[in-house]
Amino acid sequence: MSLVFYLLAALTVAGGLAAMLLKNTVHCALALTVAFAGLALLYLDLDAQFAGFAQLLVYVGAVAILVVFAILLTKGSETPKDGVFSHTWLAGLAVAAAVFAVLAWSILQSVSRLPQAAKAPTVTVQQIGVALISRYVLPLEIVAVLLTVALIGAVIVAMHEKEGGAQ
Amino acid sequence: MQQAISFTPQFMASPIAEILWLIPAVPIVAAGVIALMKQPRRKAAATLAIGSLSFSLLLSLFAFGYVLSGWMSGVATREVVNFTWIQAGASQVDLGWVLDPLSAVMLVMVSLVGLLIFIYSTGYMEHDENYTRFFCFMSLFAGAMLGVVIANSLLLLFMCWELVGLTSYLLIGFWYQRPAASAAAKKAFLVTRVGDVFFLLGIVWLFSQTGTLLFYNHGGGSLEPLALAGLLAQPAALGLTAAGAIGLLIFAGAAGKSGQFPLHVWLPDAMEGPTPVSALIHAATMVAAGVYLIARVYPLMQAGALAGGTTTALTVVTWVGASTAVFASLIAVAQNDIKRILAYSTISQLGYMMAGLGMGGVAVGMFHLITHAFFKALLFMGAGSVIHGCNEEQDIRRMGGLRTKMPWTFGTYAVGMLALCGFPLLFSGFWSKDGILEAAQHWSVARTPLYLLVFGALLTAFYMTRQVAYVFFGRWKGGKSAHESPAVMTAPLAILAFFAIALGAIGTPAWPWFRAFLDGRATGFDMHGFAEPGLMALMGVSTLVVFLGLGLGWLPYGNRSPEPEEPDVLERAVPPLWAALRDRLYVDQFYGVTVIAFYAWWARVSDWLDRRVWGGAVAGVAWAFRLWAQLNRSLDNNIVDGSFDKGCEELTVSGGLLARVQTGRVQTYLRILALAVVALAAILIWSSRA
Amino acid sequence: MTPLAGYLLVAALLFSIGLAGALTRRNAILVLIGIELMLNAANLNLIAFWRYGPHPEALTGMMFAIFSIAVAAAEAAVGLGLVISIHRHAHTTDLNLMNRMKG
Numbered sequence: 001m002s003l004v005f006y007l008l009a010a011l012t013v014a015g016g017l018a019a020m021l022l023k024n025t026v027h028c029a030l031a032l033t034v035a036f037a038g039l040a041l042l043y044l045d046l047d048a049q050f051a052g053f054a055q056l057l058v059y060v061g062a063v064a065i066l067v068v069f070a071i072l073l074t075k076g077s078e079t080p081k082d083g084v085f086s087h088t089w090l091a092g093l094a095v096a097a098a099v100f101a102v103l104a105w106s107i108l109q110s111v112s113r114l115p116q117a118a119k120a121p122t123v124t125v126q127q128i129g130v131a132l133i134s135r136y137v138l139p140l141e142i143v144a145v146l147l148t149v150a151l152i153g154a155v156i157v158a159m160h161e162k163e164g165g166a167q
Numbered sequence: 168m169q170q171a172i173s174f175t176p177q178f179m180a181s182p183i184a185e186i187l188w189l190i191p192a193v194p195i196v197a198a199g200v201i202a203l204m205k206q207p208r209r210k211a212a213a214t215l216a217i218g219s220l221s222f223s224l225l226l227s228l229f230a231f232g233y234v235l236s237g238w239m240s241g242v243a244t245r246e247v248v249n250f251t252w253i254q255a256g257a258s259q260v261d262l263g264w265v266l267d268p269l270s271a272v273m274l275v276m277v278s279l280v281g282l283l284i285f286i287y288s289t290g291y292m293e294h295d296e297n298y299t300r301f302f303c304f305m306s307l308f309a310g311a312m313l314g315v316v317i318a319n320s321l322l323l324l325f326m327c328w329e330l331v332g333l334t335s336y337l338l339i340g341f342w343y344q345r346p347a348a349s350a351a352a353k354k355a356f357l358v359t360r361v362g363d364v365f366f367l368l369g370i371v372w373l374f375s376q377t378g379t380l381l382f383y384n385h386g387g388g389s390l391e392p393l394a395l396a397g398l399l400a401q402p403a404a405l406g407l408t409a410a411g412a413i414g415l416l417i418f419a420g421a422a423g424k425s426g427q428f429p430l431h432v433w434l435p436d437a438m439e440g441p442t443p444v445s446a447l448i449h450a451a452t453m454v455a456a457g458v459y460l461i462a463r464v465y466p467l468m469q470a471g472a473l474a475g476g477t478t479t480a481l482t483v484v485t486w487v488g489a490s491t492a493v494f495a496s497l498i499a500v501a502q503n504d505i506k507r508i509l510a511y512s513t514i515s516q517l518g519y520m521m522a523g524l525g526m527g528g529v530a531v532g533m534f535h536l537i538t539h540a541f542f543k544a545l546l547f548m549g550a551g552s553v554i555h556g557c558n559e560e561q562d563i564r565r566m567g568g569l570r571t572k573m574p575w576t577f578g579t580y581a582v583g584m585l586a587l588c589g590f591p592l593l594f595s596g597f598w599s600k601d602g603i604l605e606a607a608q609h610w611s612v613a614r615t616p617l618y619l620l621v622f623g624a625l626l627t628a629f630y631m632t633r634q635v636a637y638v639f640f641g642r643w644k645g646g647k648s649a650h651e652s653p654a655v656m657t658a659p660l661a662i663l664a665f666f667a668i669a670l671g672a673i674g675t676p677a678w679p680w681f682r683a684f685l686d687g688r689a690t691g692f693d694m695h696g697f698a699e700p701g702l703m704a705l706m707g708v709s710t711l712v713v714f715l716g717l718g719l720g721w722l723p724y725g726n727r728s729p730e731p732e733e734p735d736v737l738e739r740a741v742p743p744l745w746a747a748l749r750d751r752l753y754v755d756q757f758y759g760v761t762v763i764a765f766y767a768w769w770a771r772v773s774d775w776l777d778r779r780v781w782g783g784a785v786a787g788v789a790w791a792f793r794l795w796a797q798l799n800r801s802l803d804n805n806i807v808d809g810s811f812d813k814g815c816e817e818l819t820v821s822g823g824l825l826a827r828v829q830t831g832r833v834q835t836y837l838r839i840l841a842l843a844v845v846a847l848a849a850i851l852i853w854s855s856r857a
Numbered sequence: 858m859t860p861l862a863g864y865l866l867v868a869a870l871l872f873s874i875g876l877a878g879a880l881t882r883r884n885a886i887l888v889l890i891g892i893e894l895m896l897n898a899a900n901l902n903l904i905a906f907w908r909y910g911p912h913p914e915a916l917t918g919m920m921f922a923i924f925s926i927a928v929a930a931a932e933a934a935v936g937l938g939l940v941i942s943i944h945r946h947a948h949t950t951d952l953n954l955m956n957r958m959k960g
Binding site for chain 1: 858859860861862863864865866867869870871872873874875876877878880881882883884886887889890891893894897900901904905907908909910911913914916918919920922923924926927928929930931932933934935937938939940941942944945950952953
């Protein structure tokens with residue numbers, strides 16, 4: 001386990017924690033961006049360069065912006081009066097802790113059986129492109145449709161209704 | 168006492184006998200037609216009634232002529248036509264009719280008197296609005312009475328007897344809106360019913376003993392020697408034979424219908440009916456049906472009598488008749504209603520007839536019946552004429568001097584009254600009553616009936632003179648002036664007056680045609696008939712009695728006209744006796760205290776029984792059911808419903824509890840999801856670990 | 858601790874953090890942020906298994922992760938659009954107050 005991994009992991013986890021714990025929603029969004037960036041670097045560390053850059057482009061470049069827009073449009077920048085956590089936050093924390101416990105336990109239990117291939121794979125963009133067109137053409141097309149639908153749907157859902165009827 | 172004559176047996180009924188059934192049938196059918204007419208048509212109803220009875224009269228005359236011709240050629244006719252009505256296995260019930268001198272004579276009398284009264288009624292009932300109903304009932308009555316006359320079966324006779332009783336009830340209560348009339352009709356029906364119960368017992372007994380109810384059936388009838396011998400051999404209670412006992416039971420029925428003491432109480436009240444009804448039913452025909460019945464079953468009554476002797480049954484008949492004769496005459500003395508006097512007179516004369524039957528035989532009683540029918544109908548119709556002329560006044564004390572105002576009525580009434588009193592030689596009543604007195608003279612058992620009957624004749628003359636004096640002599644005490652009745656009413660009176668005189672001729676000792684005819688013997692005119700021992704003396708005594716009575720009656724009442732409110736002469740003389748006689752010797756009151764009181768008590772007991780005991784049982788059952796139903800209901804409500812409701816409540820509560828899981832908040836759902844994943848994962852890992 | 862296990866643990870931690878936030882924060886947008894974190898953690902899992910698993914030349918893991926990124930982006934867009942629309946009606950993004958589906 002190299003030092004790079006620990007640093008990047010710490011960064012990502014810190015960003016995630018900050019995203020979930022901060023009071024100001026905009027700060028949370030920014031912390032989320034940090035977490036995204038950390039993840040992208042982790043991908044790079046894992047020799048998944050395409051995935052890392054895709055992560056940066058999509059998540060940091062689009063989703064984070066989208067989240068900030070949403071926060072601003074819903075006046076989320078104002079801090080609510082009676083706390084940002086729900087009354088029963090302990091139950092939720094407990095559930096999350098239980099989930100982590102199960103996951104961690106299963107990981108640690110199966111350490112010996114996990115695969116150990118160390119040789120880094122060489123992945124070219126051409127390979128990815130070919131794979132997309134040949135083997136994964138159907139998911140590609142479906143995702144294209146999905147994105148179109150999501151686009152149209154999001155616009156419709158979020159559109160301002162004019163007085164006197166839906167547009 | 169005469170011997171029983173054996174009639175020539177007939178095996179083939181003549182044509183006239185075959186169609187004899189038409190005589191009663193035609194008036195009954197006429198009654199039915201009148202009843203079914205839609206609107207009351209007065210002329211049509213009267214024509215139908217009179218026409219049908221004329222037809223019956225014609226046929227009766229033919230039958231009479233046939234029997235008469237047979238008698239003149241020395242043949243005693245008795246023709247029967249029998250048929251089986253009900254066949255029940257081995258036993259059967261036969262009905263039939265008989266044509267013999269007795270029935271022939273009675274047929275002519277009934278139809279002739281009936282026809283005259285029908286014609287009279289068209290005038291009397293002129294102003295009545297129920298004219299049609301009257302003629303319907305009268306026609307029905309006439310048919311039923313003729314049925315009684317020709318019946319050869321005791322059952323058929325009983326059926327027509329009951330029909331006669333029914334029409335009597337309907338006609339007595341003709342003006343039913345009057346409470347007195349409907350009460351009188353009920354009384355008549357119930358009292359005669361008492362007699363009829365005994366009659367029915369007699370019929371049933373006779374049928375069980377002899378197996379047949381036919382009178383004559385070519386040797387197999389119940390009045391023929393074979394059956395009578397069987398009845399005589401059978402002993403009944405109190406030393407009687409079956410024949411005697413049955414005879415007495417039948418006499419009980421006759422006593423009810425003919426108004427003998429103590430079943431006479433209905434006859435005076437029956438005067439509530441219209442006068443033609445009183446004339447036809449309660450003077451001439453229906454009340455005579457009892458006498459006719461005894462005459463019909465005379466062989467039964469006489470069975471077992473030794474030559475010159477008598478039977479227990481006939482003795483009872485005689486005593487009852489004689490005592491009734493005197494009893495009714497006494498009461499008639501103190502009555503003030505013109506019709507009631509005549510009613511009691513009728514009861515008295517019926518007593519005479521019964522006594523005559525008991526002591527002298529069929530011919531004696533029947534002769535008085537025939538003559539009485541004519542002059543009593545005459546008297547009643549005359550009374551009706553008087554009532555009509557005096558504008559419906561019936562109290563004799565408010566009449567008077569009608570001799571000049573209503574001459575025809577007076578003349579005919581006088582004829583009838585003298586016939587009833589037995590005025591010597593000229594009037595039929597003298598000869599018929601004398602026949603009875605003669606029979607009483609020769610009666611072997613006792614002399615008392617003779618003395619009673621003579622005393623009764625005295626009283627008869629007395630009260631009739633009193634009545635005639637009040638009504639026709641003196642001065643007019645009524646309101647409006649009186650007027651003579653129309654010809655349609657006085658013409659029948661004249662015809663009846665003629666018969667009241669003429670009929671005497673057929674029963675004199677010199678020429679006893681009637682007796683011979685009924686017996687089937689031949690006879691001729693023989694003045695030596697008067698030479699019978701004691702006959703002239705008896706005729707002298709009865710003549711003396713009649714004149715004595717007339718004189719005694721004339722003295723206090725003749726040509727004096729006391730005011731209606733003044734007490735009667737006799738009442739001033741012997742007030743207690745007069746009061747007792749006026750109140751009809753308290754027989755009605757006696758009945759009221761005993762029979763009716765008992766009946767009321769019995770009705771109360773039955774009511775109590777019904778309401779408390781049977782009603783209580785029913786109520787008890789109902790109460791038990793209700794209890795059971797309540798038990799079921801509580802069971803249903805509390806246990807069944809309760810458990811069900813509880814179950815539903817539990818369901819609702821648990822549902823409510825479970826519904827709390829659905830908070831509607833997304834984060835709750837997420838948490839539960841996560842928990843479920845944890846649980847599943849744990850299970851999976853744990854199971855794969857092993 | 859193998860490198861793969863390390864990556865997996867980081868992914869698990871990230872996943873739990875995202876889940877905790879999604880389960881406890883009151884703001885709807887922060888719930889969506891938490892969900893994005895969870896998705897990303899899953900992506901990390903995928904890439905880690907692709908790198909250290911057999912047959913990395915098949916590119917399966919990488920492809921899966923890429924498609925997952927695309928779908929997550931679409932989902933984020935629609936979800937945020939929904940939150941905006943809800944805010945327009947209810948004038949709040951507080952999830953505690955949105956319980957009209959209460960049973």
